[in-house]
Each structure stands twice: as C-alpha cells, then as structure tokens.
Amino acid sequence: MTGLDGFVEKSGTxxxxxxxxGTALPLRPKLNGEVPSKDSLPPPGNILxxxxxxxxxxxxxxxxxxxxxxELASTTALQRFGAPFRSDYGEVAPVDSDLxxxxxxxxxxxxxxxxxxxxxxxxxxxxxxxxxxxLFAEKHISSSEDxxxxxxxxxxxxxxxxxxxxxxxxxxxTASGYEERxxxxxxxxxxxxxxxxxxxxxxxxxxxxxxxxxxxAGVRTTSxxxxxxxxxHAEFIIRVRQSGKPDHYVGRRYGEFAKLHKRLRTxxxxxxxxxxPRKNKSSTASTFFSGGDDDDASSVxxxxxxxxxxxxxxxxxxxxxxxxSHRRGPSLTPDxxxxxxxxxxxxxRITLYREDQRVSLRAFLRTFLQNQQxxxxxxxxxxxxxxxxxxxxxxLEDLDRRKAMDKKRIEEQKQFYEIARQRAKELDVYMERxxxxxxxxxGLTTLFKEIKEKERIADLTTEYQKFAEWLRIEVxxxxxxxxxxxxxxxxxFAQAKRIHSMTxxxxxxxxxxxxxxxxxxxxxLDLFLAQPFGTRSLAQRIFGYALNDGIKxxxxxxxxxxxxxxxxxxxxxxxxxxNADEHTKNYVRSEAAVNGVDLVVAILQSEHIVxxxxxxxxxxxxxxxxxxxxxxENVDDDxxxxxxxxxxxxxxxxxxxxxxxxAMMLSVIEEPVTLHLFRDLFTIFYEPLIRVYKSANVYNxxxxxxxxxxxxFRVLEAAQRQDVSADPNQTVQSFIDLCARHQDNFYKFVHxxxxxxxxxxxxxxxxxxxxxxxxxxxxxxxxxxxxxxxxGAVDVHQIxxxxxxxxIDNLIKWQEERKKWHQDKTRQKxxxxxxxxxxxxxxxxxxxxxxxxxxxxxxLDQSDLADLDGADDSESxxxxxxxxxxxxxxxxxxxxxxxxxxxxLRRTAGEPVKPEVKELKNLREGFLSMLRxxxxx
Numbered sequence: 001m002t003g004l005d006g007f008v009e010k011s012g013t014x015x016x017x018x019x020x021x022g023t024a025l026p027l028r029p030k031l032n033g034e035v036p037s038k039d040s041l042p043p044p045g046n047i048l049x050x051x052x053x054x055x056x057x058x059x060x061x062x063x064x065x066x067x068x069x070x071e072l073a074s075t076t077a078l079q080r081f082g083a084p085f086r087s088d089y090g091e092v093a094p095v096d097s098d099l100x101x102x103x104x105x106x107x108x109x110x111x112x113x114x115x116x117x118x119x120x121x122x123x124x125x126x127x128x129x130x131x132x133x134x135l136f137a138e139k140h141i142s143s144s145e146d147x148x149x150x151x152x153x154x155x156x157x158x159x160x161x162x163x164x165x166x167x168x169x170x171x172x173x174t175a176s177g178y179e180e181r182x183x184x185x186x187x188x189x190x191x192x193x194x195x196x197x198x199x200x201x202x203x204x205x206x207x208x209x210x211x212x213x214x215x216x217a218g219v220r221t222t223s224x225x226x227x228x229x230x231x232x233h234a235e236f237i238i239r240v241r242q243s244g245k246p247d248h249y250v251g252r253r254y255g256e257f258a259k260l261h262k263r264l265r266t267x268x269x270x271x272x273x274x275x276x277p278r279k280n281k282s283s284t285a286s287t288f289f290s291g292g293d294d295d296d297a298s299s300v301x302x303x304x305x306x307x308x309x310x311x312x313x314x315x316x317x318x319x320x321x322x323x324x325s326h327r328r329g330p331s332l333t334p335d336x337x338x339x340x341x342x343x344x345x346x347x348x349r350i351t352l353y354r355e356d357q358r359v360s361l362r363a364f365l366r367t368f369l370q371n372q373q374x375x376x377x378x379x380x381x382x383x384x385x386x387x388x389x390x391x392x393x394x395x396l397e398d399l400d401r402r403k404a405m406d407k408k409r410i411e412e413q414k415q416f417y418e419i420a421r422q423r424a425k426e427l428d429v430y431m432e433r434x435x436x437x438x439x440x441x442x443g444l445t446t447l448f449k450e451i452k453e454k455e456r457i458a459d460l461t462t463e464y465q466k467f468a469e470w471l472r473i474e475v476x477x478x479x480x481x482x483x484x485x486x487x488x489x490x491x492x493f494a495q496a497k498r499i500h501s502m503t504x505x506x507x508x509x510x511x512x513x514x515x516x517x518x519x520x521x522x523x524x525l526d527l528f529l530a531q532p533f534g535t536r537s538l539a540q541r542i543f544g545y546a547l548n549d550g551i552k553x554x555x556x557x558x559x560x561x562x563x564x565x566x567x568x569x570x571x572x573x574x575x576x577x578x579n580a581d582e583h584t585k586n587y588v589r590s591e592a593a594v595n596g597v598d599l600v601v602a603i604l605q606s607e608h609i610v611x612x613x614x615x616x617x618x619x620x621x622x623x624x625x626x627x628x629x630x631x632x633e634n635v636d637d638d639x640x641x642x643x644x645x646x647x648x649x650x651x652x653x654x655x656x657x658x659x660x661x662x663a664m665m666l667s668v669i670e671e672p673v674t675l676h677l678f679r680d681l682f683t684i685f686y687e688p689l690i691r692v693y694k695s696a697n698v699y700n701x702x703x704x705x706x707x708x709x710x711x712x713f714r715v716l717e718a719a720q721r722q723d724v725s726a727d728p729n730q731t732v733q734s735f736i737d738l739c740a741r742h743q744d745n746f747y748k749f750v751h752x753x754x755x756x757x758x759x760x761x762x763x764x765x766x767x768x769x770x771x772x773x774x775x776x777x778x779x780x781x782x783x784x785x786x787x788x789x790x791x792g793a794v795d796v797h798q799i800x801x802x803x804x805x806x807x808i809d810n811l812i813k814w815q816e817e818r819k820k821w822h823q824d825k826t827r828q829k830x831x832x833x834x835x836x837x838x839x840x841x842x843x844x845x846x847x848x849x850x851x852x853x854x855x856x857x858x859x860l861d862q863s864d865l866a867d868l869d870g871a872d873d874s875e876s877x878x879x880x881x882x883x884x885x886x887x888x889x890x891x892x893x894x895x896x897x898x899x900x901x902x903x904x905l906r907r908t909a910g911e912p913v914k915p916e917v918k919e920l921k922n923l924r925e926g927f928l929s930m931l932r933x934x935x936x937x
Contacts, residue, residue, distance in 0.1 A: 043178050046787045047794075050180035052808045053786045057179070058169050059811055059920060060927045061101075065165045068099045069157055075137045078130050081106065084121040085130050094936040100928070101168060104779070104935040109771055114763040115684045124684075128677045135671060139664035140582050142657045172934060173778045175785035182816050209366060210375035213241035214384060216362040218399040219354045220251070234281075234354045236361055237395065240384045248388045254279055256383070257361060263379035264368070271374070274367045277360040277491045284355035284405075352402060356490040363487030412731075413485045417477065419732045424473045430466030437463060444765040452754045452761075457747050468743060476735035483716050497713055505706040513699040525682060529675050540670055547666040554659035561652045569611055570621065570649060576610060577603045578656040584608050600649050601625050624649070632894050640891070647890040692757050704745035711738060781934040789926050798926070803919045810915040817912040 042049050048056065071077050078085040081103050082092040097103045111117065119125060173179065207213060218237040223230040235251040261276050369375045391399070437443050447464070454460050457468050483493045528539040536544070562571050577588065588609070592602035604613055604621045613621070627642030668674060715738045719731055754761050793799045 043176065046176055046178065047791050048787055048808075050176075050178040051182065051812055052805070053174050053176060054179045054181055055811050055815060056786055056790070056808050056920070056923075057172075057174060057784055058165075059808075059917065060923060061168050061172075061931075062165055063921070063924060064928065064931065065101060065161055065168065068102045069161045069164070071099060072102070073137060075134050077137070078133060083107075084111070084125040086126045095932045097932065100932045100935045101164065105164065105167075108774070109767070112770070113767055114760060115688060117763075119680075119684055124680055128673055128680055131673045132668075132671075132677050135673065136668055139668060141661050141664060167775070171774045171778055173783045175783040176787055182812065182819060207366070208241075208243075209369040210372050211242060212369050212375060212380075212384065214362075214365055214369070215239045216358050216365065217249075218395060218402050219352075219358055220395050220398065221353070222251070222253075234357070236354075236358060237389075237391070237399065238365075238384065239399075248385075249391055250384060250387060251389045252383070254357070254361075257364065260379055260383045264374060264377060267377050267379050268373065271371075273374075274364065277357070277364055277488070278494065280357045280360065280490065280494075281354065282356055284352045350401065352405060355402070355405070358402070359487045360491045363491075366487070416480055416485075416732055419729055420473055420477050423732070423736075424470060427466050427470050430463055431470055434463045434467045442769060444769055445762065448754060448761050448765050451747075451751055455748075455751060457743060468747075472736050472739040472743065475739045476732070479712065479716075479738070480719075480731075480735055484719060493716060500706075500709045500713070503706075505702055509699050509702040512702065525679060529679060531672070531675070536670065537675060539675070543669045544666060547662050547669070550662045551659055551666070554655050554662070558652065558655045558659065561648050561655065565645065565648045565652065567617075569613060569617060570604065571652060572611060573604055573609055573613070574600070574649065574653050575656055577606075578653070578660050580609060598625060598628075598646075598650075600646065600653055603653070604649075621646075621649075628891075628894075631891055632898065643891060647894075650894075651890055688758075688760065692753060692760060697752060698749070701745070701749045704742070704749070708742045708745070711741060779934055779937060781937040784927075784930060784934060789923060789930060793923055793926060799919050799922045804923075807915070807917055807920050811917070814912050814915055821911050 042052075046053075071080075077099065079087040079089070080092060080098040082094055082097045094100070094103065205213075205215065207215075215238070216236050217239040220235050220237060221232050222235045223232055225231075233253055235253050236257075238250050238252060239247060240250060241247045258276055261273060264271070264273055368380065374380055438447065450460060450464060457465060460468070483489050483496070486492075528542075529537050531537045562568075565571055577585065588602050588606050589599065591606065592599045595602065601621060603609060605618060624642050624646040627639040628646035630639050631643035715734055719734065790799075790804070793804075794801045
C-alpha cells in the first residue's frame with residue numbers, strides 16, 4: 001500500500017492465523033509508516049513483487065466481475081447464486097457458486113439491509129423477486145447495439161462493474177502483506193489544485209461556452225412609437241465574442257428572449273429547455289465611492305441608469321444581488337479608508353436599471369449554451385449575430401458601471417468564502433478528532449447513540465458540538481451561494497419565496513397530525529392493485545393504456561416507413577429479426593461485426609432469417625448502404641436519393657425494436673407477480689417508516705420548518721439591501737446566526753425520530769459499518785495468496801512463468817502510462833481553466849470545510865478511485881439518441897452521431913491501449929476456487 005506522497009508502504013507485521021485453513025498469514029498493511037518502494041525483486045519467499053501481486057489480483061478480479069455482471073442478464077443467474085434463491089440443481093453451496101462476488105455482496109450488503117432482512121426467504125425472495133427478475137430476463141429487452149446508442153442499462157452496467165471492481169480490489173487483501181500500487185505524487189497535487197480552481201460562471205469576461213463568449217453587459221432604454229405616443233422599453237445589450245472574430249454588440253428586449261425560447265422549441269422539438277426567467281422590472285441602487293482619480297466611476301448616469309420614476313419599494317419587488325435603499329457611509333467601511341478628510345470623500349448614488357433582470361438573463365443564455373446542440377442551433381446563431389448595434393458614449397459608461405458591479409459582486413463572494421473558510425479552519429483540530437472517532441470501529445453507531453441519549457446540542461461532547469458548528473458554516477455558505485452569489489439567484493429567490501408564501505403549513509401540519517398515511521396508502525394500493533374476479537387491476541389498466549398508446553404511435557411510424565420503403569420483403573425480414581430468438585440475433589450481430597457492415601445489411605443478407613432475398617434485392621440493399629455511407633461522410637447530394645432507402649430501413653429496424661420493447665414491458669406489467677412484488681416492497685419499506693414518523697410527532701417539525709424559511713428570507717433580504725461595501729464579516733455572521741437560531745429545532749427532529757425508531761437507525765449504521773469493515777479489513781474468509789496461485793500454476797505447467805510475468809509487467813507499464821496520460825489531461829484542463837479565468841473571469845477556492853474525510857479512512861485507495869474516474873471517461877463515449885432529430889433527418893442525425901464518436905476518439909487520442917492478456921487467463925479456474933473460499937463466509 002502507498003501513502004499520499006508517492007512512497008510505498010511495506011508490511012512487515014506479525015502474521016495472524018487464517019481461521020479457514022489454519023495457515024499463518026501476515027496482517028494487512030496499515031495506512032501509516034511509509035518507506036520507499038523497492039520492487040525490482042520479490043520479497044524473500046515470494047515469486048511476485050508487491051506491484052505484480054496487486055495488478056495480477058486486479059486483472060483476475062476484473063475478469064471475474066465482468067463475467068458476473070454480464071451473467072446477470074441470464075435467466076439462470078439467480079439459480080447459481082445459492083441461498084436464498086432456489087435452484088433446479090438443488091441448494092448451491094457458497095463454495096460452488098458461479099457468481100461468488102455478487103453472491104457475497106448480496107448476502108452481506110443487500111439481504112441484511114434494514115427492512116429487507118425481515119423479508120421471508122420463500123415468499124419474497126423466491127416466489128416474487130426471483131420470478132419477476134427471471135421473467136424480465138426472458139423478455140430480452142433491446143441492447144445498445146440494436147439502438148446504435150448507449151442504453152441506460154448499458155451505462156448502469158458499466159458503472160456497476162467499476163464500482164464492484166473497486167470494492168473488491170480495495171477490500172480483499174493479498175496474503176503476503178507486500179501488495180503495492182503505482183503512485184504519482186504529482187498527480188495528487190494536480191487534483192488538489194483542480195479542486196481549488198472553481199471558475200466563476202457569472203464572471204463578465206473570459207467564459208467561453210461551446211464557442212460562444214456572451215455577456216448581457218448592459219441595459220438601455222429605447223423608444224417605440226405605437227399609435228400616437230412613444231413608449232419606452234428596456235433593451236438588454238449583449239456583448240458577443242467568438243474565436244477569431246471581433247467583439248460585437250446586439251440589443252434584445254425581453255420579448256426577444258421569449259421568442260428565442262419559442263424558436264428553440266420549434267427547431268429542437270422534444271428538447272428539454274430551461275424556463276425563461278420571469279419578467280422583473282426592479283432596478284438596483286448602489287453607492288460607488290470615488291476619489292479625485294476615479295472619474296469614470298462617478299460620471300453622470302447614462303440613459304440606462306437614469307432614475308426616472310424609480311422608487312425604493314422594499315416590499316413589493318424582488319430585491320437584487322445588491323440592495324436598493326440601505327446606504328452605508330465611509331465611516332462604516334474601514335477597508336476603504338482614505339487619507340483625505342471625510343468631507344473630501346464623496347459617494348454617488350447610482351441606479352442600475354433592470355440589473356436583476358440582466359444577470360438572470362445572462363444565466364439563462366449561458367445555461368442554454370452549455371448544451372452543444374442548442375449552441376449550434378440556427379436560432380441561437382441568429383439571436384447573437386443579427387442586427388448588430390454600435391454603442392454611444394453613455395451606453396459604454398453604463399457597461400463600465402455594470403462591469404464594475406460584477407467585479408464587486410465577485411469580490412464579495414470571494415471575501416465571503418474566505419472568511420467562512422477561515423472560521424472553518426479554526427475547527428480543524430476538533431474536526432480531526434471527530435474524523436478519527438467516525439472512522440474507528442463502530443464510529444457511526446457511537447455518533448447516533450450520542451444523538452439518541454442527549455436531548456440538546458449543548459449536551460453533546462465537545463467534538464460533536466464542534467462538528468455542529470462546522471455544519472452551521474457549511475449550511476450558511478450553501479444558502480449564500482444559492483440565493484445571493486449566482487446569476488440566477490434572484491430568480492431562485494423569487495421562486496422559493498413564492499412557493500413558501502403559497503404553502504399552507506398550518507393545514508399541512510394538521511393533516512399530518514391526524515391522518516394515518518399508512519392506512520391511506522394501504523387503501524390506495526388496494527384500490528389500484530385489486531383484481532376483481534381475476535381481471536386486470538386498475539394499475540395494470542393505467543400502465544397498459546400508456547404502453548398501448550406508445551405501441552400504437554410506433555405502429556403509425558412503422559406504417560409510414562413501410563410505405564416509403566415500398567418493399568415488403570425488406571420490411572418483413574427486419575420484423576422477423578426483431579422477433580427472432582436471442583441465439584439467431586447474436587449470430588447475425590457477430591456476422592455484422594466480422595464483415596464490418598451495418599446490422600441492417602447483415603440482417604438482409606442472412607440466410608437464417610426468412611424471407612430470403614433475391615440477388616437483385618441484395619444488390620439493391622448493398623447499393624443503398626454504399627450510397628448511405630457516401631452521403632453521410634462526404635455530404636454527397638447526388639447519392640442522397642439512394643441513401644434515403646437505407647435511412648428508412650435503419651429507422652424501421654429501430655421502430656420495430658422499440659415497439660417490441662414496449663410490448664415486452666406490457667407483458668411484464670400484466671403478470672400477477674409484478675403486483676405482488678410491488679405490494680411486498682411497500683409493506684417492507686413504507687410501513688416501518690410511517691410507524692416511526694407517527695410515534696415521533698413529526699408534524700411539529702412543519703412549524704419549525706416554516707419558521708426557518710421566514711427567518712431565512714428576512715436574512716437574505718437584509719443582505720440584499722446592503723451595499724457592496726458592507727463588511728463581509730457581518731454578512732458571514734448573519735448567515736451563521738441564522739443556522740444557529742434553528743439548529744436546536746433540527747436536532748430535536750433527529751433526536752425524536754431516533755428515540756422512536758425501534759432500532760432502525762442502529763441497524764442502518766450497522767449496515768454501513770459492515771461495508772466499511774469489509775473495505776478496511778477484508779472478508780472474514782481470509783486473503784488471496786497470489787504467490788501460491790502463481791507458483792502452483794507454474795509447477796503443474798498450467799502457465800509459462802516468463803510469459804505470465806511479462807504479461808503482468810506489461811499491465812503495470814500500461815497502468816503507469818495510463819495514469820500519466822490522465823495526469824497530463826488534468827494538467828491541460830487546469831491550464832485551459834486558468835487561461836479562461838485570466839481573461840477577466842475569477843476563480844474562487846473550494847467551499848469552506850471541505851476535505852474533512854479522506855478515501856483511505858474508509859478503506860478505499862485514492863489511486864483506485866482515480867482509475868475508476870479514468871475508466872468512466874474512456875468507456876462511456878457512446879452517442880445518445882435524440883428521437884425527434886432522427887425522425888426529422890436520419891442522415892443528418894447519423895452524421896452527428898459519427899461526429900460525436902470522432903470527438904470521443906479525439907478526446908481519448910493518445911490513451912495507452914491495454915496489452916493483450918493470454919497466459920494469465922489460464923489462472924482463472926484456480927483463482928475462482930481461491931476466491932470462492934475467501935468469500936464463502
């Protein structure tokens with residue numbers, strides 16, 4: 001094992017006896033005491049070095065995890081698990097399970113989860129859950145290959161594989177005690193630096209998103225003549241910057257933002273769009289202090305900052321990020337002290353017209369630009385490039401004034417976080433003690449036992465009181481960030497306050513107090529799940545109608561495509577493939593992969609699917625495929641007509657596939673076991689929680705929450721009324737005091753729930769500590785003796801020693817190069833962010849109180865976590881489909897899909913390729929037997 005600074009920890013500890021086989025094994029190496037790595041030769045008595053042990057174990061575990069995750073799709077997977085699932089071959093002993101890793105996780109971390117530990121073996125696990133999962137597996141819902149996209153199940157499978165692999169690699173130690181990993185001390189420095197560089201997205205300059213650097217830089221008034229009179233309107237000035245082009249400005253009224261939103265809905269149907277901020281006519285007043293040299297800051301207001309008809313109404317309109325009526329004199333701002341006399345120090349009251357609306361619309365535009373498809377749309381291009389305007393002197397002054405306001409706002413945020421971080425830093429000594437208490441054995445149980453026994457925070461031990469103080473700072477920083485610091489904070493503040501004002505807390509409290517949710521939900525379930533005289537239940541009918549509507553919609557699309565294709569043989573063959581058995585489908589897919597052709601071509605050419613095509617029809621299909629490729633890759637309009645046939649065939653295959661998926665889901669829902677499983681899950685999870693909530697008088701907390709929300713809005717409004725020159729210490733303290741006033745009510749809620757939980761919290765903490773115990777100390781069944789495995793295989797001539805050692809060394813070299821590659825990518829990303837922020841943006845550090853716990857506290861090695869992130873980046877590069885876009889133009893959709901794949905290849909260009917492993921695969925059987933013994937407890 002290794003430390004954080006690039007050195008390797010060697011374990012020379014006293015051996016302990018493995019209870020399973022009586023052999024003496026060294027203790028697992030601890031995470032302290034660091035010595036330089038010496039891995040050129042194996043330790044005495046071993047055939048493998050520490051690194052070779054670790055990466056051999058890792059490779060074999062990876063192969064086994066991959067096999068087990070893949071096998072979950074099999075209809076017989078649960079039968080090979082062992083207890084509690086039934087098997088056609090009799091009871092499967094743990095040492096005979098084909099899926100030892102998943103069986104171990106299920107037995108120790110799923111079956112004993114609080115609530116589920118009360119489920120009956122036959123009635124729930126065998127007769128309901130096993131039947132349902134086997135039934136779902138038999139339906140063979142389409143895969144990513146069928147859809148030419150990464151399905152949600154595939155993404156979930158990739159993530160599950162990596163998490164299980166991480167858990168096993170970190171949790172199961174090797175017997176020698178000399179296991180070690182590759183370390184790059186620089187890598188961790190880079191990671192820490194990356195965490196401290198948070199690019200502030202509301203910076204006015206240097207924030208390029210998908211090729212657009214935009215800022216709603218100012219506001220001006222324009223006059224529009226209607227019938228007789230001229231009417232004044234606010235026009236928002238947008239500064240637009242693109243690479244290689246000069247900056248330009250466009251003016252847009254609020255209604256034009258609404259039209260942009262509407263155009264995007266038309267151009268990109270089905271795309272989920274962020275809502276347009278509500279119209280906000282409030283203005284912002286602030287005091288800019290200036291001396292004799294600061295003429296720009298104190299110049300006369302422009303057209304957009306004049307105070308025409310503006311009144312300070314603190315109750316009616318939304319307050320901005322910086323307030324309206326509160327004025328703070330120079331004497332209250334010690335950090336702005338001047339050598340001049342107070343009479344010489346002059347301030348000017350400036351009204352920034354529609355300032356809140358400006359920053360909320362800037363957030364709105366930048367949110368849209370985060371999506372590449374929206375950023376590349378014609379609507380967005382026209383919005384930012386049409387009707388360029390030239391600014392006069394007054395408008396340029398207004399832009400400078402608002403830029404200064406943005407700068408002051410960012411400085412205020414940085415000061416807030418810095419002060420909050422300083423206060424959190426004062427608690428470091430106590431937080432270190434708290435961390436040690438938690439990571440020690442039964443630390444979580446001890447914490448909740450303390451909460452259960454002590455009625456007030458003041459009665460807790462010193463470490464826990466300091467932890468509560470640290471939490472106050474964290475919550476205060478979060479509230480500030482959400483409702484004051486961001487461009488969209490005024491909009492979020494208005495929404496939250498509106499929802500709060502409309503919530504009937506008193507009525508809600510009485511309903512919760514006197515109603516019986518368990519009985520209500522039980523009655524609702526009886527209503528929806530009842531099957532009178534064996535007919536379908538109401539829930540089945542509702543889901544059935546919804547799925548049938550989807551099936552009918554697909555059928556309409558299919559009918560239209562069949563008409564366009566005008567070839568019944570082609571259409572029938574695609575339909576027969578979709579409805580064929582999995583063996584036939586897999587054979588056709590493998591043929592497509594071997595021949596390097598599209599799946600549609602392989603289907604039409606296959607002799608295993610009827611009807612058979614004539615040579616002329618095969619030639620027609622192949623010519624359409626050639627035309628399709630030429631049109632997609634070369635934008636060849638001359639061959640577009642021929643390519644259109646193949647486009648229709650691909651769409652038809654996808655429509656058939658999705659229609660079948662819905663039909664299969666409908667058949668699953670109509671099975672009686674689905675309803676029974678749903679009712680059992682409700683009984684297992686919901687009813688115990690309801691009993692706790694009733695006995696703990698949770699209804700009293702509704703009033704406490706309403707009081708907290710009232711107080712929070714008062715503090716936020718007071719902070720909004722403050723000038724930007726307000727003392728940051730006072731601002732920080734006001735938010736911390738807010739949390740302190742209500743912390744006892746929150747603690748009372750947790751305490752009341754805990755003392756009436758019937759042991760639920762204790763069970764939950766025990767479950768979590770069971771996982772942590774495995775990660776820190778490994779399974780009770782022993783350790784993996786990689787040296788014995790390797791030496792035994794060499795002795796029986798199962799593997800060639802030199803070839804196997806070479807493969808392990810190649811894996812180590814690949815891991816080193818891969819870590820270095822990810823390290824370089826991280827550096828490049830940091831450099832890009834630094835150059836962005838240097839162009840006018842600002843970077844603020846990480847939030848206060850971060851880095852309290854380390855991954856090593858919970859038995860997870862930091863380098864293994866880094867490898868997990870790197871694997872996700874490398875493997876999840878598939879394209880996701882946009883159905884509406886594909887329906888509109890399948891050729892353009894395919895072109896974009898290939899471009900996304902090429903972009904993924906560019907991003908992973910230079911990534912080291914994993915070396916081929918042949919000899920080590922011969923160790924799999926012996927490793928599996930050893931793994932079964934270790935995980936058999």
